[in-house]
Amino acid sequence: MNQPNRKQQHFIHLLEPVKDQLWRYVKNMLRHKENAEDVYNQTILIAFEKLENLKNEAAFLYFLFGITRRIVRQHERKQRLFEVFSRKHTYVEADTSVNAEAAFDLEILYKLLDKLSLKEREAIVMFEISGFSIKEIQELQNDSHSAVKSRLSRAREKLKTAMSDKIPAEEIIVKKSTPNNLKATA
DSSP: OOHHHHHHHHHHHHHGGGHHHHHHHHHHHHOOHHHHHHHHHHHHHHHHHTGGGOOOGGGHHHHHHHHHHHHHHHHHHHHHHHTOOOGGGOOOOOOTTOOHHHHHHHHHHHHHHHTSOHHHHHHHIIIIISOOOHHHHHHHHTOOHHHHHHHHHHHHHHHHHHHHHHSOGGGOEEOOSSTTOOOEEO
């Protein structure tokens, strides 16, 4: 097997276990399908090109998400600069099990997520949607354990307060897809 094929196979071996986690993170940070796909693909391309810089395979997840965070931030700066972002283009993954009411609630949640600071939104998306541990978020955000926990707590409280202002309390239930996620109720 020649060198380029070996590099490709090695990269695919490293990417395969984390690619779904990466996609969930990107689509929930950006939510516009085309933008999410662009950032996802750009991340994979850059990670492949810089694979030689990876010193330890165990750090591949951090390597990959570090690249992703930089690209997401660049994208958001461009969006703010050109004021292109429009909520009518919001990307919500089609799910046949989600009824119209749940889709509406999800749209409200996404709008509220946009009101959080970037670090709060990153932390809540990484923890609650992508299934990262606090330790993993701590390493990705270069912050202390307590800073990440505080950020998550503040973000949850802001979301809970904002949602209770928008929706009657008995309707505030955020369903999560990973086992380590908690259900937020009012």
